[in-house]
Amino acid sequence: MEFSSKLLERAVNEMSQLPGIGKRTALRLVLHMLKQPKEQTTVLAEALQNMRNDIKFCKSCHNISDVHLCEICSNPNRDETLVCVVEDIRDVMAIENTSSFKGLYHVLGGKISPMDGIGPHDLNIISLVNKVKEGKIKELIFALSSTMEGDTTNFYIFKQIQDYKVFTSTIARGISVGDELEYADEITLGRSIVNRVPFESSLKL
Amino acid sequence: MEFSSKLLERAVNEMSQLPGIGKRTALRLVLHMLKQPKEQTTVLAEALQNMRNDIKFCKSCHNISDVHLCEICSNPNRDETLVCVVEDIRDVMAIENTSSFKGLYHVLGGKISPMDGIGPHDLNIISLVNKVKEGKIKELIFALSSTMEGDTTNFYIFKQIQDYKVFTSTIARGISVGDELEYADEITLGRSIVNRVPFESSLKL
Known part of the structure; x- marks a missing residue:
């Protein structure tokens, strides 16, 4: 040109x-x-x-913020024993939009990806492990994308914290609300059968 | 958000x-x-x-330039009696890329579009008519897009200059090189038959 x-x-x-x-x-x-x-x-x-x-990053959860401790981390009404591990601040925004989560977040800043030269030390993993070591967290929810890199990152963190007393969970994988069963891929459909939930609890949302 | x-x-x-x-x-x-x-x-x-x-606009052709008279207008090897009227500087770049035009350009800066509130006085039409009045231009090539607005603009300019001695032409409409006839729309195909060219001249390019 x-x-x-x-x-x-x-x-x-x-x-x-x-x-x-x-x-x-x-x-x-x-x-x-x-x-x-x-x-x-x-x-x-x-x-x-x-x-x-x-721009600043929250010193606790690494979310983008204008102050040193972000609005979510400094909100006394949020449950600080429940921490959701996400990749990116966009994931925080997406989950906040649902208004269904009242815990805190931990933004990793990416996923472990050897192909792209991103190792565990390029992500905010040490500060997460330290938080777990302090013993304040009761449950850690992994909300990374379910790709090879996401699974690797989940597993790496899990290995680091398995000796400490913390319950770990991952977000549910299944058929999207409103989707037709016949168009779902087999892995998602399979997981949605294996991880089925009691009918009454599906009525809550 | x-x-x-x-x-x-x-x-x-x-x-x-x-x-x-x-x-x-x-x-x-x-x-x-x-x-x-x-x-x-x-x-x-x-x-x-x-x-x-x-950024500056060439005082002669209104193309974007770093100096008062753009490189094309100040090039003595170009034919200043042949002027191609285009809508936008992107059209100048596109035609220059073909290396098949050795005249000068005149950038209108848009098309007459009453729906968008763009009248003739919002475009560089007066300076074009003045150039024609000076009598230096032998041929004016209209290279606007063939939409309602493009045709309106062509016709408006044609009316303004029809009393002066200048030959006007428009770029050829026809089937794109490499396209299949059966997929062409009727208007384009019709025009390509009406405005057919001698076979020998099609061998030149």
Whole structure:
């Protein structure tokens, strides 16, 4: 792609560094900015820089926060003996949206993935193990995605904490609410049979 | 969508102002930036701001340029009697990529579209008519998209310049090279029959 302006080329190249944004999309976005008032680009650029430079991570759960201890961790109404282990802050947002969880979270920041060069020490695992060692946690819920990497990460953490007195669970795998049985994959359908729940408890939600 | 940080929320909101970027995509992009070094976000923010504040438009053809007269307009090897009228700088880039056009361009900056509140005076039409009045242009090629708005814009410009001595043409509509006839729409196929070209001239490209 040949550009008639170096400034345009640089902006397009930088935008196309973002995941899922190719050169053509980047050009479309940048040309859109050119049609908008200058202030709008300034506001966007400042919002991105402020976010990148000033954002903090909660010192307890590693969720993104504007203060040292995030709103969830500092909320006295939440059950601090119940901790849900997630991969990403997006998972925290997704679970919070359901309003069905009243415990705390622990954000790992990824999954163990040797193929991508991500080992246990690149994730927030030590602080989780330390929390378990302190003995405050009664139950740890693993809510990682059920991929090879997710299962590996679950198992690694499980091995680290198995000598301590803590109950571990994983979120239920099964047929999505509203889905047709015949279209479900065999593993999911199999698990949903093996891990069936009493009918009365399914009436609660 | 509830955010655990105001800085994050603001960055996501600003990113999602861009066309085709929803809140979820914006969040994915912003979280990606958080995983990259801070410098990368600074470079992106600066590239966008420099582009928005310092970019110039060629005073002759209205193409984006770093100088007052763009490289194409200032190139003595190009035929200034032949002008191709396009909607957008992306069209200039697309035609330049073919290396088959040696004339100059005129970028309108859009199409006449009453539905979107875009009238002739929002586009670079007056400067085009003035160029024609000066008598330097021998042929004007309309290369707008063949939509209602494109046809309206072509016709509006044609009406403005019909009293001056200039030959007007439009780019050929027809079956794309490599396409199967049976899948072409009737209008395109019809036009390709009516506007057939001598066989020998089709051998040139």
